[in-house]
Amino acid sequence: MNSLNLKNLYKSRKNQKWLNGLKWLCCFGLVSTPLFYSLKINAQLVPDTTLGTENSIVIPQGVRDFIEEGARYGSNLFHSFAEFNVKEGQSVYFNNPNGVDNIFTRVTGDNPSNILGSLGVDGTANLFLLNPNGIVFGANAQLDVRGSFIGSTADSIKFADGSEFNATNPQNQPLLTINVPIGLQFGSNPESIINQSTALSPPNLPTFPPILPISTNVGLAVQPGQTLALIGGDLLLNGGNLTANTGQILLGSVASPGLVRFSPTPDGLTLNYDNIPKFGNIELSNGAIINTTGLGGGKVEIRGENVSLNGGRIYALTLGNIDGKGIDINAQTFRAEGGTQISTLTLGNGAGGAVNIRATDSVELKGIGVDRYKEFVARYTASGLITPFDPQILLITGTAGAGVAGDITIDTGQLLIDNGSALGTPTLGAGNGGAIILGARDLDIASSAVNSGTIAGSTGTGGSITIEAERLRVRDGAGLVSITRTEAASGNINIKASESVEVLRTPDGNPIPTFIGTTAVGINGRAGDINIDTKRLIISEGGGISLSSGSVVGDQPLNTTAGLGGNLTLRATESVTVEGSSGVLANGSRTASFISADAYSASPGGSMQIFTPVLTLRNGGLISTASLGRGDAGSITINGDRVEVIGNGSQDQFNSQIQISVGIASGVINPNAIANGGSLNLNVGQLILRNGGTLNLQALGTGQAGNINVVADAIALDNQSSIDGRTASGAGGNINLQAQNILLRRGSQISTDAGNTTGGNITINTNTLVAVPKENSDITANAQQGSGGRISITASGIFGTQFRDRLTPFNDITATSELGLEFNGTVQIDIRAVDPNQGLVELPSTFTDSSNQIVAGCPADKGNSFTVTGRGGIPDNPEQYLRGRAVWTDRRNLSASYPENSPTPYTPHPTPHTQLIEAQDWIVDENGTVTLTAAPSGEKLLSSGMRVNSCQSNENS
Template identity: 30%
Template sequence: MLLFSHTPTNAEVIFDGSIHNELNFLKMEGSIDIKSDYGQINGSNLYHSFRTFNINKNETATFSGPNSIENIITRVTGAHTSLIDGILQSSIPDANFYLLNPSGVIFGKNASLKIGGSFHVSTADYIKMNNNDIFYVDTQKSKILSSAKPSAFGFIDDVIADISILENQDSLQVNTGKTISLIAGNIIMNNGSIKAEEGRINIASIRSAGEIEFAEEGIQAIPDIKRGTISMTNNSEIDVSGAGSGNFFMIGGEFILDDSEIVAKSKGNKDGGVTHINVDNFYANNNGNLRSEVTSNENKGGSIIIQAKNYVCFQNVSKISTSPNGSFFNVKNCNAGNIDIAAKSILFNNQSSINSDSYNAGNSGNISLIASENITFSNFSTIFTSTTDHGNAGHIDIQANNIYFTDGSGPGSQTNGAGKGGNIHIIAKDSIVLHGIDGNEHGRNITSYSGDGDYGPAGDVDIKAHNLEATNFAGIIVGTKGSGDGGSLNLEVNHLKLDNSVISSQSTAANNGGAAGQIRIGNKIIFQDDHSFTIAEPCNKISLVNKAEISTDSVSSGGGIINIKSRQLYCLMSSCISTNVYDGSGKGGDININDVELVALNHSHISANAIEGDGGAIFIHAEHFLKSADSQITATSERGNDGSVTIEAPETDVEKGLGLMAADFLDSTQWMNNNCNIHSLEQISRFTIQGKKAIPEHFNDLVASPPFILKQFKDKIFQKKFDYASQLFDSGDYENAAETFEKLISTIDISTHMDQYCAVVMYLIPTFQALGIHDKCFIYVDLILPKLENKLSELNSILIYNLIGDLYLSMNDLKQSVKFLSVALKYARASKHPTVLSIVMNNSANALYIDGKDLQAIDVFRSALRANPTIDNDLNPLPIDLHLTIQMNLIFAMTQTRDITNTCIEYQNAEKQIQEMPNSYQKASKLFQLCLLAQEIKTDFQTPIRKKYLTCQVC
């Protein structure tokens, strides 16, 4: 039934009379036929103009006209939003439909489209034709009704209405291969659906004057046009699936994808299209998903491209995926599409993910993430590519200024077939931070695996960054669980820190396992065409602490090779570097540590061991090599031949050997609980180490005052021999120092050259202490003590009494220690010699601390610092060493208090002074000790303030 009314109203369809004056205020209700006679035809375009255009529930508006019409172009000129809650259809085959209403358009629950061509709806002010003619909504502007084809939508100002699709599922769709376009200020989909099978969907949200043009490659807009908000919530869907998936293009400001999805499935014998989203910010939440799938043989799925001016944020199990969608048996040779994301910052949180998979000989797609600032994946969020047959897994490329993979999050690639695993490339201009999961050794961050079977090789992992830090069971693992070879791991970093974390290339198959890949670490690695490589530049620092690990271990195959080039390498607190083989006949891998200024091991090991096969080879080239007594370097085999351990030092080192670890670091916990262990000189590694043995004490306890000589000796021959022996001591070569000092002291007549005798004793006793030969110290104590009883005010006597007090302290005899230290302190105060007083006060404070008098010890340490002001280290380096010894003892004692601010200030002062020292063994050992103090402070003071103060240059 067709009703006519000229009564003005906001309901139904009302003509405005701009095309046919006699139709002004004509109202049509019910199921209506809007004939071409009510509009105007020019060429293949049919124009209509309405004051109001609404289609209510159970109503139909049918546009009719000759079959020659290609475009039905309608405008709504009244200031009323159009509500489409019925059927909008056209009886003209293949005609495209354009609906313009600057006051807004709402599609209700019952809205549906039945048109032969494409559908374009907009709140634009005009349509521009391809000959530049313009059809305005405002009837006071140009009245041109062009015969040219529409090419763009235009906005004259920033007052732009919205388009909403509310509770409409499966009805807003066009015929196969056709297009749906929504162009408005904001676009709101709440439980709404748009479908264009094998076609194209365009969505553009605009908030300023400008034009939107559709091109073959996407939506085009002027560069500085302002953009609005696009929201898809409450199970909304955009779908371009078909025999080959269609294309989806979006431009907007803020895009919200909440509990909704964008889908592009290729179901037939055609390749998929592209999903291209260009917005300012993209927020996906609560299973907000983008999916591109291929479900037929021999085809490629569509790609997904996201470009954001600012942020891309996926949270709460939101996903991006490209993959085949079918059983392993009926989907063959299908290649998944690529995924590319570019933004200022990218965040994936709370089990959100990016995946590309392939089955039955198809390749999975490549994944690229590029951010100008930060990329963050947290709380089990992942990036993953995989393959299950002859196809290859896609590559993963990640680039940003800073990259954070926390709570076990991060990228991975795996092959479970004959194809290759994907390579992972990660580049950070500044830092990469990895954080695992408390107590979870499987909380790894970056992985590349070949699966458990007769599969292809795993992909390589290449990482470049200024700093890389991994903590709390974090890790980078390349490995194989079957016969495929593990990938290689290449790290180009300036500073690498592993804290209770792992970098590993593994082969875990019990039998016939593939080879573990190589690990290469430097600041710059150059690869040649023949796959050879050169580590052209070293890292600045590599630190391994708290059970950290760099390994290429294997169960049955040969261990991989580790190549490290770094200026400083610290391996602390049960950490390790290993290329071990734990079963089978494989050979232990090789470890090469080259061109290092300092290698330091504390409670840690370097190993290249094997069971049936031969041990590997370990080669270390360093200017200084520091190793605690319980640290090990081994290259053994239980049933094969032992490997080799080669440690080389430059020609400029003392006796062409290695610097050994310093000085009498006292272990207070052993003093308080039990007697010190006496280390035998025979308890040395069973391997021949080319160079000298490093025999340090523990570094994370109180430190005795260093030896101090009052003056140069007139006897030049003695002075030369003494200087040589003291250099051995200063470099940590205690065995040769002990031998040289004993030879020298045997030539001294104590009755005539007491000053020379005292000087040698002041070095010889600390040397024996460092070697654990405490009993031998008393041979010289018994000889010299009677000679000093009547000369207690002399400085040499004070220093010897102080030395004996420390000797008793190291043997857990606190009573005797206090006896000698009290005498030394009394006469040191009387002497008014600042350095001697500081030396005695430091050892006395150590005794107070061991006696449980923490606060008194702290006061005495501070007094010792005031008594010994810092002296220019270029003129007199020894007092600087003394000053730092006292200062770090003070820091150690203060960790037992809650004075976080002052503890950290003292820490900073010590660090500054150490960094100003010339490069030397003493500087290295002090830095080493400072590193352990930093760990102690961080453990004792669990407060955010520590991050402000603790910036240890070692760790």
């Protein structure tokens, strides 16, 4: 054994004593080099005696050894060895008698198997190699089998009748069986399998065009359509390759006792891990390759607890008419970095296979660096072309032929796509692109790209992107993009994030902003829609959401026949915030944080609908639709409780605004644009514009600027803010405002001014229109070289502003023209009459029930009398009007809703009282004080001598 293999023997704890003893002998010079070499040779293939008279026999033939005999039962042939190794340069073949389909080989000794040369079967049987102590495949190891190969460090192979072919307890075996194997039984702490093989392809394996990243160093390989399976403890592919063209490669790492079941299928074997409670580690490093490319991309299945690819690559490309089987990775954590690439691209008529990654805890996909990523994005943005096997691309399905591309599905707890990584399902041919489906609790895309769509020259449609998460973050120059550069449509982007969506930070030097977007660049293509459903949407520091059609060079549309722009539907149950601006981009410019839909072609741009209780734009935040060519700009519809647009910060060059424009888009100006603007529709509780915040219609070409329609409870403009429908040469925009109250402060404006055309119209319907005096807040529909527009205001009250025939430093309402009075527009102000009874509440005629407030013990209608003398007196009758200096204060809440002209019924709520007892008599003490008593005390005489009668006297008294 060479030093490499000695290093790997440490893996088995059972070998430690043997190794320690060997080291001791070497130290004392008791083992010479020739003797050590002899030990290595003799230890290569050592059959044991557990099969009795059916023991295996090794027949040496120089460098080619044959293994014969063994125990045959039906189509199964069993071999048992104490040591099983293949030295470098040696070939070991199992004899394959007629009728034998499966050859089972176990190693019952205490050492791992080192396969350094060629291991094969002289026939078509499947070969199983079972060594619980570990298996190591060296750099020059080869497989020469026409069937499938299964290498495992399980304890035993189980069969359908319950029998086992056991490598750890070979002496207590039942009779061997003719039954088919059903699985691999693992014990505690299964040992590792290591593959370092980079052996060259044998002559009987297919070769591939140089354009494909398929190495001729196939490593361990089986024939096309067959299965290559490694199932053990930890699996390490340290620069080693595995190949099964149009077949399947199955990797499984088991870390606990249990049964891995398998069953034959037309495609090979299917593995079932339901009885495995704990899994181990699988690592592909140093350029290790797993390859099932062929006429139909084969299947790759990886199952472990921690699966990592550090520069490893997995290819399952479809080159012919057979549909690809795809790649399935199932783990607790999955990590890919260092130039890793995973692909199921189809270049033929067969469908490409899907890539499915499921990790219960986390998935990390890391590229080869942000600088390389910026170069990749710049190339792709400039040319529209993509090289499918660019080292920047980590995960790609896609189609370059007529076959449909496979989908990419990632399902995990935390998903991080970082450091210049790229995922894509592009359409480069006639086939349709695949979908990208990402599901995670937390999904973070940083300085990386997730891209679906069509490439120039292709004819297939692009795939969709679907994201389901609690929190989605797209940041630091990342892009989540669906694009079409052909006549076909790109896919939609659908995002559901129960907590939040954040699009953050465009760093200095980035070629494009951080954004989520769909684009149609090709002729007659259609950009996909974007649908976002979340609690909170935050767009800041130059991030954005973009829907566009066409492109520009300089100040001119590049493709005037490009297709339709997509539409945006945004639902945020709590809030939407758009704020701030980017760093300095690679071209020296900066960009505001944005939600935009731009048309650079003859086709209409997309529209957007936003539903949220609170929408806030500040420090340069922008929501806009625009047209730079002949296609009309889309509309913007916003529904919510509160919309607040707060202007620029002290260090910011952008004003916050909601805008529809013609002839200007994303900083590019085209004064020859002939498109019309869309409508800006707001249905909100409060609309607040502060510190220069604006609602803006802008037309630099000959088209109509569009309309602003606002229905609100209250509209407030403060400190140079505006609702603005101005145009340079096209028809002025129209502004329609309907609100309970409208407030203008500190130089704010409502304007539809025009340059060389007629001013737009302003219609205001409100209860109160208030402009704080002497603050120069104006309502204007003026024109420079055209007729003034029309202003119509209907209100219950207008305070602080008035119609004037010219602008003044005060608050003005004007519709003038610089061409003269005859070109002035019209101003119509209608002050509604106020109904003084509106809102009054009719009071009840009876406020209290007085019947139980006093005692009527002495009826007044019986001729009796009651006289009180002394201090005090008789209180007022509660059923008569009050006299005196009582002052009434109106404390009614007139905002309450009451039926008109209907008296409010009074419902008494009696307060419990102590029962009043009628006085029956009184007594006079020696000081003359009179005290009423409840019981009569007999006849008394007053000092006057008058007789006093009791209240109990009869009616004739």
